[in-house]
């Protein structure tokens with residue numbers, strides 16, 4: 001007792017304890033030693049006071065049992081048994097010396113969604129009463145310590161991380177999974193998504209089946225597991241949820257999965273599954289969620305669906321399923337989400353789909369469905385319908401869509417629908433996107449009634465057989481971003497300044513109709529147009545170059561096949577984002593002197609009357625066509641060698657033009673003897689390429705920096721591709737092989 005400090009420290013707890021008994025009597029249930037431990041914990045934790053909603057309020061009342069995030073036991077002893085500090089913006093201050101580990105009565109501890117950024121303290125092992133431990137995305141890193149296996153009371157253990165954002169930050173190597181779970185016989189929930197386990201099927205399967213007889217929830221997606229699913233897993237009879245997505249299982253799906261009596265969710269997407277999927281799994285009476293997406297080698301077909309099945313979510317996109325959708329799908333009364341994108345399904349979409357009253361999200365795109373579509377009017381909650389890229393036919397009765405007050409998205413592109421456009425689609429106030437392009441819809445575009453309330457942002461009717469005028473109410477759809485009406489038989493006159501009310505318009509396509517677009521003249525001041533990115537006005541009877549000098553966001557401009565005379569204006573070079581410029585098939589005679597084309601990747605000037613020396617394209621341009629003009633003079637050698645990459649027909653049909661890459665040696669006679677073959681030229685499919693460019697350049701800005709991040713790339717390959725392909729289905733077929741290769745590559749990483 002020589003040291004006064006020692007004395008103080010020795011007696012301090014005793015003093016606090018005595019004091020606490022007093023306070024305990026006076027103010028609520030909280031034991032004061034528990035309270036001081038909590039206050040001490042708060043003091044040591046480093047947290048963001050603005051993000052915190054619990055810690056900041058501690059000490060606001062005398063009874064710590066009432067503090068947010070805390071629960072005490074029912075017996076009135078004032079012991080803190082639950083601590084929930086999830087989402088508190090904690091960035092540090094937890095190690096083996098933390099007061100947290102003196103809260104010895106804790107049964108439930110939730111530190112999820114913080115940024116501790118340290119290894120898991122081994123002293124978690126001292127909290128031996130723990131029933132649930134939730135360290136999901138808490139920011140702990142490195143090897144999971146063996147000591148966690150001493151928490152033998154655990155019923156729920158969540159060490160998951162969001163693999164796509166954080167990558168594998170925790171790992172189970174030494175100890176491995178078997179060691180971790182060997183004493184956790186009470187465990188019902190094991191949630192390890194994103195933890196690097198790197199185990200073979202027989203190892204992890206046997207580890208679980210031999211130690212965790214009560215397991216109900218097994219969640220180990222993105223855990224670097226390999227297959228196959230070990231047969232011993234069949235012993236885990238209580239399993240209700242199995243999530244093993246994004247592991248390299250590379251094996252068939254075993255029949256025994258169908259024998260779990262309580263299975264409600266089976267998620268096996270991106271697992272490189274192969275073989276034939278057992279149909280009996282579809283018939284598990286308790287099964288609500290089935291996700292087999294992105295298993296391109298997995299074959300299968302649907303069985304008959306009995307009544308009394310529970311399926312709500314059926315996700316089979318990008319697998320190798322085939323066959324038909326049975327009429328008995330109408331028995332799946334609870335079905336709310338169906339995604340079957342990119343398979344080989346054939347036959348009709350059964351009329352019984354009309355009986356799926358809970359249907360919320362339906363995506364059957366990129367299959368081989370044919371025939372007519374069922375009515376959706378009984379599916380009152382329907383929000384999303386994508387039937388694009390099939391072989392669907394027939395008229396769509398307007399009544400099919402009546403009264404669907406939640407519908408926001410309808411994509412019927414790339415089918416063979418005919419008849420008139422179902423006008424009931426326009427009467428749905430929630431509707432945001434209607435895409436009907438590349439069908440055979442005819443008749444007139446109906447007027448939009450009551451347009452002021454519309455949320456409509458995309459109207460794509462291109463490549464159909466629509467006739468008559470564009471109804472004026474279209475130009476009142478104030479939220480429109482995309483108005484694409486190209487390649488129809490629309491007629492009449494459109495004053496371009498009409499779109500000035502569409503403040504958010506970014507894409508306007510009126511090409512290839514029988515329209516007369518007025519883009520100049522005293523009533524046509526284009527300076528107040530919205531900032532458009534993609535403007536397609538090919539074959540619009542334009543006679544004057546429209547004044548688009550204020551369109552600083554323009555990256556795609558198609559004015560081809562008009563009767564525009566005069567010069568190509570110099571202000572074009574000020575459109576710094578312009579990548580695609582098509583002025584072919586006009587009556588243009590020259591390029592204004594100030595014109596330079598530095599940002600372009602595609603330039604088509606063919607079939608005009610352009611004269612003078614040939615314009616120098618920027619060095620990264622990917623496509624250029626100067627053919628069928630009056631460009632005279634030779635191609636200067638420095639430009640010629642830069643343009644060796646272009647085929648000579650980019651320059652053909654300029655009687656005065658000679659030099660490489662043309663096979664014409666400049667001589668006195670070469671110009672006049674040169675024969676053009678313009679009728680043999682293949683017309684380039686601009687729509688196709690520009691869509692591709694749009695996606696590449698548009699997304700490129702976001703994607704490029706992220707491409708360096710491996711785990712983001714993984715996510716990108718599985719998700720963004722699909723987004724792109726849905727937006728541009730014509731790319732899908734071509735890129736299919738590419739996508740699959742990318743997926744295979746990521747497995748190897």
Ligand SMILES: *[C@@H]1O[C@H](CO)[C@@H](O)[C@H](O)[C@H]1NC(C)=O
Nearest residue numbers: 091115116117118119139141
């Ligand atoms: C985590 O801690 C390490 C050092 O322990 C430090 O280098 C790193 O920047 C920290 N990361 C974050 C996200 O705080």
Ligand SMILES: *[C@@H]1O[C@H](CO)[C@@H](O)[C@H](O)[C@H]1NC(C)=O
Nearest residue numbers: 084086110132133134156158
């Ligand atoms: C914290 O985790 C537990 C289970 O570990 C859970 O019951 C609780 O709802 C979680 N808290 C929050 C706020 O999500």
Ligand SMILES: *[C@@H]1O[C@H](CO)[C@@H](O)[C@H](O)[C@H]1NC(C)=O
Nearest residue numbers: 086112134136156158189191
């Ligand atoms: C862990 O906490 C998070 C967020 O608070 C919650 O979403 C998750 O469901 C919890 N885990 C378990 C197993 O309850």
Ligand SMILES: *[C@@H]1O[C@H](CO)[C@@H](O)[C@H](O)[C@H]1NC(C)=O
Nearest residue numbers: 296297298299320321322344
């Ligand atoms: C898809 O399944 C068909 C049989 O239905 C088979 O012929 C084809 O090879 C499979 N494709 C792949 C990529 O496995």
Ligand SMILES: *[C@@H]1O[C@H](CO)[C@@H](O)[C@H](O)[C@H]1NC(C)=O
Nearest residue numbers: 285305306307308309310331
């Ligand atoms: C469905 O369940 C009901 C009762 O819930 C039962 O009467 C009926 O026989 C069951 N039908 C089938 C086909 O299992």
Ligand SMILES: *[C@@H]1O[C@H](CO)[C@@H](O)[C@H](O)[C@H]1NC(C)=O
Nearest residue numbers: 296319320321322342343344
């Ligand atoms: C569709 O089936 C054909 C032959 O049956 C097969 O070659 C092709 O790979 C399948 N396509 C898809 C997307 O599964």
Ligand SMILES: *[C@@H]1O[C@H](CO)[C@@H](O)[C@H](O)[C@H]1NC(C)=O
Nearest residue numbers: 327330350351352353354355
């Ligand atoms: C829809 O269900 C009812 C009974 O619930 C049945 O009588 C009818 O035939 C079903 N319709 C279709 C198209 O399957």
Ligand SMILES: *[C@@H]1O[C@H](CO)[C@@H](O)[C@H](O)[C@H]1NC(C)=O
Nearest residue numbers: 357358359378379380381382
């Ligand atoms: C629509 O969804 C809501 C909530 O999402 C639900 O309460 C309602 O029962 C559903 N209606 C139908 C007809 O499915």
Ligand SMILES: *[C@@H]1O[C@H](CO)[C@@H](O)[C@H](O)[C@H]1NC(C)=O
Nearest residue numbers: 368370371390391392393416
């Ligand atoms: C689409 O269906 C028609 C008959 O309705 C058929 O002739 C055609 O071959 C089908 N096209 C494809 C790609 O399956």
Ligand SMILES: *[C@@H]1O[C@H](CO)[C@@H](O)[C@H](O)[C@H]1NC(C)=O
Nearest residue numbers: 467468469489490491492493
């Ligand atoms: C537009 O086409 C419709 C038929 O599609 C025709 O009746 C009408 O006369 C045409 N109008 C003009 C101005 O050509």
Ligand SMILES: *[C@@H]1O[C@H](CO)[C@@H](O)[C@H](O)[C@H]1NC(C)=O
Nearest residue numbers: 457478479481502503504505
């Ligand atoms: C549409 O434009 C208005 C006015 O410029 C703007 O306030 C609004 O945010 C835009 N909406 C969207 C979805 O971009």
Ligand SMILES: *[C@@H]1O[C@H](CO)[C@@H](O)[C@H](O)[C@H]1NC(C)=O
Nearest residue numbers: 489490491492513514515516
């Ligand atoms: C285009 O419209 C004009 C009248 O404005 C008409 O004479 C011509 O036949 C139409 N062309 C086509 C292809 O419909």
